[in-house]
Amino acid sequence: MDLNAEQILNMGLRDASKIFSGDEKADKKSFRTLAARWHPDHCQDPKAADVFAKLVTLRDAARGEPSMLVTRYIFTKADGRRQAMRTLSKHETDIGTLLVGPISVAQIFDADLLDIAEAELRNLSGFKFADTKMEDQMRKFLPRNKSRVDLVDGKTLITHSRQNGExxxxxxxxxxxxxxxxxxxxxxxxxxxxxxxxxxxxxxxxxxxxxxxxxxxxxxxxxxxxxxxxxxxxxxxxxxxxxxxxxxxxxxxxxxxxxxxxxxxxxxxxxxxxxxxxxxxxxxxxxxxxxxxxxxxxxxxxxxxxxxxxxxxxxxxxxxxxxxxxxxxxxxxxxxxx
Structure with missing residues (x-):
């Protein structure tokens, strides 16, 4: 079935069977074919990110799996490459943008707040503890597995892991x-x-x-x-x-x-x-x-x-x-x- 962006975006969960049969092997093949067309990393359609996210939701629905309300946030790295993040929620904050994804939490710092981004990284790397017992007790309250990506226009992306159920x-x-x-x-x-x-x-x-x-x-x-x-x-x-x-x-x-x-x-x-x-x-x-x-x-x-x-x-x-x-x-x- 050859569907355009509007047709896919207007599909309800009950329509998932029109694309995915529920058979794991067949659905994998169908999804790969659709992903090759609609993945936002190489599809130039301005609605590609939304279509790709909708396809993921429809695939999960066909499997009978609970689906999260996922969208895709596209950002461009300083070297010009684009990267997508699956997001569950987006909030504008004093430092820029906060994104919550299925497996990660990200903060995008505006260019004029580079010093705050740098301070964030220093503080995340500088947590101190009296001993290993205190560290074991406190690590669960703190961010984990941080990473940094420099974006275009001088913005900074800092991500760390989101724990299951959070x-x-x-x-x-x-x-x-x-x-x-x-x-x-x-x-x-x-x-x-x-x-x-x-x-x-x-x-x-x-x-x-x-x-x-x-x-x-x-x-x-x-x-x-x-x-x-x-x-x-x-x-x-x-x-x-x-x-x-x-x-x-x-x-x-x-x-x-x-x-x-x-x-x-x-x-x-x-x-x-x-x-x-x-x-x-x-x-x-x-x-x-x-x-x-x-x-x-x-x-x-x-x-x-x-x-x-x-x-x-x-x-x-x-x-x-x-x-x-x-x-x-x-x-x-x-x-x-x-």
């Missing part, structure tokens, strides 16, 4: 809606683990929020995957901070103001509130929060992430008693599925 917090909240307090609690616990480590390491991240955090709702895993280009040493002034951070902590806009752990601790409180659907601390009253949790969120943080983490642990115990695993009943990473 979803960007912003995408989870957009797809599933606000989290119940017991689930916002494990999110906060993960972020407070990171804050305690940052305090020990003498670092301030400065950009903790829904578009820098990945979570796996099924396992309660939390990772701080982006925004490391804003990180700075405690006691120094950040070169740049995201607009969201400056709105939450406007004192950081004052000349000569230096960073301390209270910035990250405030960002974690606000991120936890936002996860529950509260845009500010004043909106917490209607969420049915246990008093110890509400009090911890509303009290101004100190300047010690380790001490604040201990207070958070006490608030959890006072609120819910012995720790129990709360099963997440939303879609989780399924928010990326059709």
């Amino acid at each position: 979803v960007l917090l912003a995408d989870l909240l957009s797809g599933d809606g606000p989290m119940e307090p017991v689930h916002a609690a494990w999110l906060c616990s993960g972020l407070m683990n990171i804050a305690a480590w940052l305090t020990w390491a003498g670092k301030v991240h400065g950009a903790i929020g829904p578009d820098t955090v990945m979570v796996d709702p099924k396992t309660h895993a939390v990772r701080l995957v982006a925004g490391w280009g804003f990180a700075t040493d405690v006691g120094t002034r950040p070169v740049l901070l995201p607009n969201r951070s400056l709105q939450i902590a406007p004192q950081m806009a004052v000349k000569d103001m230096t960073a301390d752990p209270s910035l990250d601790l405030e960002l974690i409180r606000r991120t936890t509130c936002e996860a529950m659907g509260a845009a500010s601390l004043s909106q917490l009253s209607g969420l049915g929060l246990p008093e110890p949790i509400r009090n911890w969120l509303m009290l101004p943080p100190g300047k010690d992430g380790i001490a604040d983490y201990s207070k958070w642990q006490k608030a959890l115990t006072d609120a819910w008693g012995v720790r129990r695993f709360a099963k997440y009943t939303g879609n989780g990473a399924g928010v990326y599925a059709l």
Whole structure:
């Protein structure tokens, strides 16, 4: 069947059998033939990337496999070669573009923010730990397997791996809606683990929020995957901070103001509130929060992430008693599925 771009793009999942029979061997042959025509690396049709992504979706549907809502993002390397990335979501951020793919997370830094891209790479390479035990405990909270590609127009692409089942917090909240307090609690616990480590390491991240955090709702895993280009040493002034951070902590806009752990601790409180659907601390009253949790969120943080983490642990115990695993009943990473 010889179909044009519009015909393929207008096909629904029920039409997959018109191209793919469901027989693995036959479908492989059909897909290779179609890929030879529509792969965006060599097809000049402006809709080639969308068509190729749709073909992948139709093939998976014919197999009876759950399909993710995948598009293809095409970028051009500094040497002129084009490269495609399968993407599940795309977000415009203060540094450029954030892409979440099936197996990777990518940040495209604008040309005028090359220094932030360089700082991101330095910080990702400079994580320090007291010993192998601390490293084993903390690596799961941090980006993994970074790589860099220089793009045309002076832009920089930094990618690292996405773990199976992970979803960007912003995408989870957009797809599933606000989290119940017991689930916002494990999110906060993960972020407070990171804050305690940052305090020990003498670092301030400065950009903790829904578009820098990945979570796996099924396992309660939390990772701080982006925004490391804003990180700075405690006691120094950040070169740049995201607009969201400056709105939450406007004192950081004052000349000569230096960073301390209270910035990250405030960002974690606000991120936890936002996860529950509260845009500010004043909106917490209607969420049915246990008093110890509400009090911890509303009290101004100190300047010690380790001490604040201990207070958070006490608030959890006072609120819910012995720790129990709360099963997440939303879609989780399924928010990326059709």
